[in-house]
Amino acid sequence: MPRPPLILVALALVLFxxxxxxxxxYPMLTRVTPTAARRGETVEITVVGKGRFxxxxxxxxxxxxxxxxxxxxxxxxxxxxxxxxxxxxxxxxVRATLTVAPDAPLGPRExxxxxxxxxxxxxxxxxxxxxxxxxxxxxxxxxPQTGQxxxxxxxxxxxxxxxxxxxxxxxxxxxxxxxxxSVWANRLENKIHDLQTHFDPIxxxxxxxxxxxAVDDNHDFADPLLSYxxxxxxxxxxxxxxxxxxxxxxxxxxxxxxxxxxATSIFPMAVNPGTKAxxxxxxxxxxxxxxxSPLDVPASLKPGVxxxxxxxxxxxxxxxxxxxxPLPLAVEKEDAPPDFEKGQTVNLPVALSGxxxxxxxxxxxxxxxxxxxxxxxxVVARRLGTATDPVLRIVNMKNATQVEADDSPGSKDPRxxxxxxADGSYAVxxxxxxxxxxxxxGYVLAAEAAKPGFSLTCDxxxxxxxxxxxxxxxxxxxRQAGFTGPVTVAWEGLPEGVTASPLTIPANMTQGVSVVxxxxxxxxxxxxxxxxxxxxxxxxxVVVAAVPKQEIYLPGGGRGVYPVQxxxxxxxxxxxxxxxxxxxxxxxxxxxxxxxxVTVTRHNGYDKGVNLAILLQHLGGTFANPLPPGVSIKxxxxxxxxxxxxxxxxxxxxxxxxxxxxxKIPIAIMGHVSINFVVKTAYSxxxxxxxxxxxxxxxxx
Numbered sequence: 001m002p003r004p005p006l007i008l009v010a011l012a013l014v015l016f017x018x019x020x021x022x023x024x025x026y027p028m029l030t031r032v033t034p035t036a037a038r039r040g041e042t043v044e045i046t047v048v049g050k051g052r053f054x055x056x057x058x059x060x061x062x063x064x065x066x067x068x069x070x071x072x073x074x075x076x077x078x079x080x081x082x083x084x085x086x087x088x089x090x091x092x093x094v095r096a097t098l099t100v101a102p103d104a105p106l107g108p109r110e111x112x113x114x115x116x117x118x119x120x121x122x123x124x125x126x127x128x129x130x131x132x133x134x135x136x137x138x139x140x141x142x143x144p145q146t147g148q149x150x151x152x153x154x155x156x157x158x159x160x161x162x163x164x165x166x167x168x169x170x171x172x173x174x175x176x177x178x179x180x181x182s183v184w185a186n187r188l189e190n191k192i193h194d195l196q197t198h199f200d201p202i203x204x205x206x207x208x209x210x211x212x213x214a215v216d217d218n219h220d221f222a223d224p225l226l227s228y229x230x231x232x233x234x235x236x237x238x239x240x241x242x243x244x245x246x247x248x249x250x251x252x253x254x255x256x257x258x259x260x261x262x263a264t265s266i267f268p269m270a271v272n273p274g275t276k277a278x279x280x281x282x283x284x285x286x287x288x289x290x291x292x293s294p295l296d297v298p299a300s301l302k303p304g305v306x307x308x309x310x311x312x313x314x315x316x317x318x319x320x321x322x323x324x325x326p327l328p329l330a331v332e333k334e335d336a337p338p339d340f341e342k343g344q345t346v347n348l349p350v351a352l353s354g355x356x357x358x359x360x361x362x363x364x365x366x367x368x369x370x371x372x373x374x375x376x377x378x379v380v381a382r383r384l385g386t387a388t389d390p391v392l393r394i395v396n397m398k399n400a401t402q403v404e405a406d407d408s409p410g411s412k413d414p415r416x417x418x419x420x421x422a423d424g425s426y427a428v429x430x431x432x433x434x435x436x437x438x439x440x441x442g443y444v445l446a447a448e449a450a451k452p453g454f455s456l457t458c459d460x461x462x463x464x465x466x467x468x469x470x471x472x473x474x475x476x477x478x479r480q481a482g483f484t485g486p487v488t489v490a491w492e493g494l495p496e497g498v499t500a501s502p503l504t505i506p507a508n509m510t511q512g513v514s515v516v517x518x519x520x521x522x523x524x525x526x527x528x529x530x531x532x533x534x535x536x537x538x539x540x541x542v543v544v545a546a547v548p549k550q551e552i553y554l555p556g557g558g559r560g561v562y563p564v565q566x567x568x569x570x571x572x573x574x575x576x577x578x579x580x581x582x583x584x585x586x587x588x589x590x591x592x593x594x595x596x597x598v599t600v601t602r603h604n605g606y607d608k609g610v611n612l613a614i615l616l617q618h619l620g621g622t623f624a625n626p627l628p629p630g631v632s633i634k635x636x637x638x639x640x641x642x643x644x645x646x647x648x649x650x651x652x653x654x655x656x657x658x659x660x661x662x663x664k665i666p667i668a669i670m671g672h673v674s675i676n677f678v679v680k681t682a683y684s685x686x687x688x689x690x691x692x693x694x695x696x697x698x699x700x701x
Contacts, residue, residue, distance in 0.1 A: 025051045025052070025117060025118075025675045025679070025681075026051065026115075026117055026118035026119060026120060026121070026462060026464050026681070027049045027050070027051045027052065027053050027056075027092065027113060027115055027117060027118070027120035027121070028049050028050040028051050028120065028121050028193045028194050028679075029047060029048075029049040029112070029113065029120045029121050029122065029123040029192075029193070030048055030049045030050060030091075030123075030192060030193075030194065030195060030250040031047075031048050031049075031123070031159075031249070031250040031252050032045055032046070032047055032048075032111065032123045032124065032125050032252070033045065033046050033048075033134070033157060033159070033252060034125075034132060034134050034157030035124070035125060035126060035157045035184075035188070035252040035253065035254050036125065036126045036127075036128050036132045036155050036157050036184075036254045037098055037100050037125055037126075037127055037128070037132065038100065038127075038128055038129065038130065038131060038132050038155070039100050039101070039102050039103070039104055039106075039127060039128070039129055040100065040101070040102040041099075041100055042097055042098065042099040042100070043097070043098055043100075043132070044071070044095060044096070044097055044098075045068075045095075045096055045097070045098050045125065046093060046094070046095055046096075047059075047093070047094040047095075047096060047111070047113055047120075047123060048091055048092070048093050048094075048250070049091065049092060049113075049120060049121075049123075050091060050092075050194060051092060051117065052092055052115065052116075052117050053073050053092030053093065053094045053113060053115055053120075054073055054092065054115065054116070055073065055115055055116040056070050056073045056094045056113050056114065056115045057070055057114055057115070057524075057526075058070060058113070058114035058526045059094075059096045059098070059111060059112075059113060059114075060111065060112040060113075060114060060119070060526060060527075060528050060566070060568055061098070061109065061110075061111050062109045062110040062111070062528075062565050062566050064101070064104065064105070065100060065101035065103060065104025065105065065127075066098065066099070066100060066101070066104060066109055066111075066127075067098075067099045068096050068097065068098045068099070068111065069096060069097050070094060070095070070096045070113070071095040071096055071097060072094075072095050073092065073093065073094050073095070074092070074093040074094075074095075094113050096113075098111075098125065100127055104127050105127065105306065105307070106127050106128065106129065106307045106308070106309060106319040107126060107127060107307035107319055108124045108125070108126050108127075108184070108187075108188060109124065109125055109126075109127055110122045110123070110124060110191070110564060110565050110566050111123050111124070111125060112462075112528075112566065112568050114526030114568075114570050115570075115572075116524065116572055116573045117464070117572055117573070118462065118464030118570045118572050119462045119463075119464055119526055119568040119569065119570040120462075121192075121193035121194075121462065121550060121551075122191045122192075122193070122461070122550055122564050122566065123192075124188045124191060126184050126188070126254045128155045128254070128256065129309065129316070130153045130154060130155050130256070130258070131153070131154055131155065132154075132155045132156075132157060133150075133154055133155070133156055133157070134156070134157050134158070135148065135156060135157065135158035135159060135167060136148050138158075138159060138161055138162075138165070138167075141167050141168050141169070142165070142166055142167075142168070143168060144168045144170070144206060144210065144237040144239070146168070147168030147169050147170040147237050147238075148167075148168070148169050148170065149169075149170050149171070150169050150170065150171045150238075150257055151171075152171060152179065152257050152258060152259050153256075153257060153258040153259065153260060154256075154257050155254060155255070155256050155257075156169065156254070156255040156256075156257070157252065157253075157254055158240070158252070158253050158255060159249075159251060159252050159253070160199060160201070160240070160241065160242055160247045160248070160251045160253065161247055161248065161249045161251065162247040162249075163245070163246055163247050164245045164246075164247070165241065165242075165247040166239060166240075166241040166245075167239070167240045167241065168237055168238065168239055168240075169237070169238040169240070169255070169257075170235060170236070170237055170238075171235070171236055171238065171257065172233075172234065172235050172236070173230040173233065173234065173236055174230070174233045175230065175231065175232055175233045176229065176230070176231075177229070177230050177259060178227060178228070178229045178230075178259070178284050178285050179227070179228060179230070179257065179258070179259050180225065180226070180227040180256075180257075180258055180259075180260075180262040180284050180285075180318070181203055181205075181224075181225070181226045181227075181238055181255060181256070181257050182220075182223075182224075182225045182226075182255070182256045182258075182262070182318060183201050183203060183220075183223045183224050183225070183240070183253055183254065183255055183256075184223060184253065184254040184256075185199045185201045185222075185223055185251070185252070185253035185254070186198055186199055186200060186201065186221065186222035186223050187220065187221055187222070187223055188252070188254075189251075190552075190562055191550060191552075191562055191564055192250070192552075193550065193551065193552060193553060194552075194553040194679075195248075195250060196553075196555050197246070197248065197555075198222070199242055199248065199251040199253065200217075200222050200242055200243045200244065201222070201223060201224055201240060201241070201242060201243075201253060202215065202216070202217045202224055202240075202241060202242070202243045203215065203216050203217075203224040203225075203226040203238065203239070203240055204216075204226075204238070204239045205226065205228050205236055205237070205238055205239075206236065206237045206238075206239060207234070207236055207237075208234060208235050208236070208237075213228060213236075214226055214228045217243065219264075220385055221385075225262075225264070227262060227264075227283075227284040238257070240253065240255060256318060258318065259285070260285060260314060260315045260316070260317070260318075261281075261283065261284065261285040261286050261312045261314045261315060261316070261317045262283045262284045262285065262317055262318050263279075263281040263282065263283040263286065263292075263310060263317045263318070263320050264282055264283040264284070264440065265281070265282045265283070265386070265439050265440045265442060266279045266280065266281045266282075266292075266310070266320055266322075266442075267279060267280045267281075267331070267353060267355060267442060268329065268331050268353030268444075269321075269322060269323055269353050269380075269384050269386075269442055269443075269444050270322070270323045270324075270325055270327075270329055270351040270352075270353050270380075270444045271295075271297050271322050271323070271324060271325075271329070272297065272324070272325065272326065272329060273297055273298065273299045273300070273301050273303075273324050273326070274297065274298070274299030275297050276294040276295065276296055276297070277294065277295045277297055278291060278292055278293070278294055278295070279291070279292045279295070279310060281310065281312070281317070282439050283317070285314055286312060286314070286317075287312060287313045287314065292310045292311060292312050292317075293310075293311040293312055293313065294311070295308065295310055295311060297322075297324070301324050302324070303324050303325055303326060304323070304324060305321050305322070305323055305324075305380070305383050305384060306321070306322055306324055307319040307320065307321055307322075308320065308322050320385075321383070321384045321385050322384075323351070323380050323383075323384060323444050325351045325444075325446065327349050327350060327351040327446060327448065328347075328349060328350055328351070329350070329351055329352075329353070330346055330350045330351070330352040330353075331352065331353050331354070332344065332352065332353065332354035332355060332363060335357055335358075335361070335363075336354060336363035336364055336365060337363075337364060338361075338362035338363070338364050338429070339364065339399075340364060340366070340395060340396075340397060340398075340399050340427050342364075343364035343365055343366040343427045344363075344364070344365050344366065345365070345366045345367070346365045346366070346367055346447070347367070348367055348375070348447050348448050348449060349447065349448030349449065350445075350446075350447055350448070351444055351445070351446050352365065352444065352445045352446075352447070353442065353443075353444050354430060354442070354443055354444075354445060355439065355441060355442045355443070356388060356430070356431065356432050356436070356437040356438075356441040356442075356443070357437055357438065357439065357441070358437040358438075359435055359436055359437045360435045360437070361431065361432070361437045361441075362429055362430070362431045363429065363430045363431070364395075364427045364428075364429050365427060365428050365429075365430075365445065365447075366425055366426070366427045367425070367426060367427070367428065367447070368424070368425055368426075369420035369423070369424065369425075369426050370420060370423055371420055371421065371422050371423045372419065372420065373419070373420050373449055373450075374417055374418070374419050374449070374450040374481045374482060375417070375418050375419075375420065375447065375448070375449055375450055376415070376416075376417050376446075376447070376448055376449075376450035376480070376481065377392055377394070377405075377415070377416055377417075377418065377428055377445070377446070377447045378392075378413070378414070378415040378416075378445075378446045378447075379392050379413050379414055379415075379430055379443050379444070379445055379446075380413055380443065380444045380446065381412075381413055381442065381443040381444070382411065382412040382413050383411065383413055384442070384443075384444065386440060386441060386442045386443060387436065387438070387440045387441050388432050388436075388441045388442065388443050389412055389432055389433040389434060389436075390412070390413060390414060390430055390431070390432065390433070390443055391404065391405070391406050391414065391430070391431050391432070391433050392404065392405045392406075392414040392415075392416060392428070392429070392430060393405075393428070393429040393430075393431070394416075394418050394426055394427070394428055394429075395426065395427050395429060396424070396426055397424065397425055397426075402418065402421075402426070403416055403418050404416075406433060410562075410563065417450055417480065417481060428445065428447060430443055430445055450480065450481035451480075451481055451537075452480065452481045452482055452483035452485075452537050452538075453480045453481060453483055453537065453542065453544070454477050454478060454479050454480055454483055454487060454533065454535075454544060455477075455478045455480070455544060455547070456475065456476070456477055456478075456487070456531075456532070456533040456544050456545070456546040456547065457475070457476050457478075457546060457547045457548070457549055457563075458473055458474065458475045458476070458531055458546045458547070458548050458549065458567065459473075459474045459476070459548075459549045459551075459561060459616065459623060459624055460473070460548075460549070460550070460551055461548035461549060461550040461551075461564050461566070461567050461568070462550075462567070462568050462569070462570075463516050463529075463567075463568070463569040463570070464569075464570050464572050464681070465498075465516065465517075465518045465569075465570075465571065465572065465575055465683070466518065466571070466572045466573055466574040466575035466603075467497075467518050467519065467520050467521065467522045467571065467574065468518060468519070468520040468522075468574075468575075468578060469517075469518055469574075469575035469578050469683055470515050470516060470517045470518075470578070470579070470668075470683060470684040470685065470686065471515075471516050471682060471683060471684050472513050472514070472515055472516075472616075472668050472670055472682055472684040473500070473513065473514050473515075473516060473531075474511060474512075474513050474616055474623070474624035474626065475489050475503060475505065475511060475512055475513070475514065475531070475533070475546065476510060476511040476624065477505050477509075477510050477511065477533065478510070479510065483537065484507045485507060485535050485536070485537065486504050486505060486506050486507055486535060487504065487505045487533040487534070487535050488502075488503070488504045488505075488533070488534045488535065489502075489503040489504070489505070489512075489514055489531065489532070489533055489534075489546075490531070490532050490533075490534050490543075491514075491529060491530075491531055492529065492530040492531075492532075493527050493528060493529040493530055494516075494527070494529065494569070495522075495525035495526070495527050495569065495571060496522075496523070496525065497518060497519040497521065497522030497523065497525075497571065498516065498517070498518050498519070498522060498525070498569065498571060499516070499517050499519075500514050500515070500516045500517075501514050501515040501516075501517070501666060501686075501687045502514075502666075503666060505533075506662065506665070508628075508629060508660060508662075509628060509629070509665075511624055511625060511626055512626050512665070512666065513624070513626040513666060513667060513668050513687075514666070515666070515668050515684050515685075515686060515687050516569070516684075517686070518571050522571045523571065524570075524571050524572070524573075525570070525571045526568065526569065526570040526571075527568065527569055528566050528567070528568050529567050529568065529569055530545065530567075531545070531546040531548075531567060532544060532545050532546060533546065546567070547563050548563070548564050548565075548566065548567040549561035549562065549563060549564070550562050550563075550564045551679070553678050553679065554678075557619065557677050557678050558618070558619060558678070559618040559619070559621070559623070559678055561623065574603050574604060575603060575683060576602070576603060576604065576606040576673050576681070576683075577600050577601060577602055577603060577606060577610060577671050577673060577683050578600075578601045578603070578683060579598065579599075579600055579601075579669055579670070579671040579683050579684060579685045580598070580599045580600075580601070580685055580686075581596050581597065581598045581599075581668075581669040581685035581686070581688055582596070582597050583596070583688070584686065584687075584688060584689070585664070585688065585689045585690075585691070586653070586688055586689070586690050586691070587691045587692075587693060588631065588653055588655045588659075588690060588691070588692055589655065589692075589693065590630070590655045590656065590657050590658065590659045590692060590695070591655065591656070591657040592654075592655060593634055593652050593653060593654045593655075594652070594653050595637075595650055595651070595652050595653075596650060596651045596652075596653065596669060596688065597648075597649075597650050598612055598648070598649040598650060598651065598669050598671075598685070599647060599648060600612075600642060600646075600647045600648075600649070600671050601647065602647065606673075607644045607645065608644060608673065608674070609641065609642060609643060609644060609674070610642040610646075610649075610671045610672065610673060611640060611641055611642075611671070611672040611674075611680075612639075612640040612641075612642065612649045612651060612669055612670065612671060612672075613640065613669075613670045613672060614626065614627060614633060614651065614667055614668070614669060614670065615627070615633070616670075616682075618678070626665075626666070626667050626668075627653075627665075627667060627690075628659070628660070628662045628665045628690065628692065629659065629660055630655055630656040630658065630659025630660055630692070631653055631654070631655050631656075631659060631690070631692070632653070632654055632656075633651060633652065633653060633654070634652040634653065634654040636652075637650075637652050638650060638651050638652045651669060653690075655692060659692050660692065661692050661693060661694045661695075662690070662691065662692045663691050664689040664690070664691055665689065665690045665691070666687040666688070666689055666690075667687070667688050667690055668684045668685050668686070668687055668688065669684070669685040669688070670682045670683065670684050670685075671683045671684070671685075
């Protein structure tokens, strides 16, 4: 990754001395305008966020097919509020160019900005195929008579930026013409780090006399999609606003207006990479047979939900979500009945596309199971944008429920593992939680004999550290199908002068911490990283990519996390503090305590409080705990709150009498610097290797 010229960083520190005094706050990105970019073009974008963007030198883009370059930055005006202090929320601005490859994947993509204060939180831009125009005048288009004229097809990047803001667009239609208007807005805001209220858009079509002809609110989750056939030729007006007539300077939207084909539901919804696929499509401006032309599914696409435009005789559709899977494919035949005896027979493994076509529909699929075998079942529906709120159920031949699942962590889509109690036939059932049904209530049922494995997540998604400083990364393993092996964490893409401490999560643990360190002479740098977990199962190597979790500032001061696609690191200007702890290795006898002494060194005159911790916690909630089972922090006697001038603290660890033995488990002492009530920057000591000896060793001691 390219590094910023040192003269630019030095100049930023001279012009903005606040940067030299404090590096606590990474930039918190709140909007990108325009919010859409067309394939095959280079566009100029403006990135706005809270905190300092001064000296920004690099735009990091989620690949493939996106590259960016910073043009310049605009400093925020000084805050007049003394109460905001070091955590003030001034807005900074970055201008950059974004180049989109002709074959770049469609849909939302993540970008981040690298600055002397650190790498920013995630911002999103939507990659599209049609021409992009920007909302020309946010005041002029507040009335239908002065609405902005559109020539279809077009993609509009706009903003509902003020209270009672209503955006009007004017267009012409011919008699019998079917037009569709689709919005990306609310769906783009889940990853915005600090956006307390979300845009709830609504669309309406009016005729020249002001009569409302059609309206749509929630089609794609909270985003509308409105299709209408015009009986008469003429001029019409499209209204876009928030349902409550509120506004926010960060409420951007992408409005896609088209006379082309639009698929509102497709069947099947699962495809294999490297194949040709055809679909039954329902929607607008599709041929009468409702069959699409064959779609070449690239073999290079990774498994998971991908947005793809489907070819038809009338052109390509707006992008639709498809599940790419290596599992053998199947489809629901006619309407799978609810009865066990009449259930459609399937062979596992399978990725089966089905639909709940009527209210109260229950689809049953029979399969044979072997006693003691673990089976994995998963429904993908909400992630595919369908209306289904799925429930997953396993029943035996007497229709008695064996196990049932509704939501999974962070998803409305259920997943379960089930061990067959006996040889025989069983049925897996799919139904809607609210007993609804219709053409839009599709799903994909993935079922297979479970293989031992795991998934991996990491927290945080951004690592910012100055020369000589360290920061922690917490890694969590979700074990599947009885997998009990160790998982070793591997890093790719670390800049020169940056290292990560080794981490292997042992069989009796599910999480751990790796400490990222910058050498004292590390130069400013920024990079997107790849983090994976590696193990061996049945003699074969297994590599699983980690899913980063971005911290989300929740209303009321809570800390949430949301999965993102990228994890980034920046070597910044000097950090506020560095943390040292001793001893470097610790033996903790079951039933006993041990003390870790901590020294905090303050830099650049940093004179605020520092909170010491081992666990990643907020408001009583624990987000990560790298301590081995049976080990906890003894609050009595520990000193974890350091005042403005204090530099010495200590943490006392305590082991239960029955604490399991472990060997050199890495832990680290964090020094938290507060940015605001919720956000904290965590600096770290070097790893401390914790050992709990065997009982016979303890007795001999």
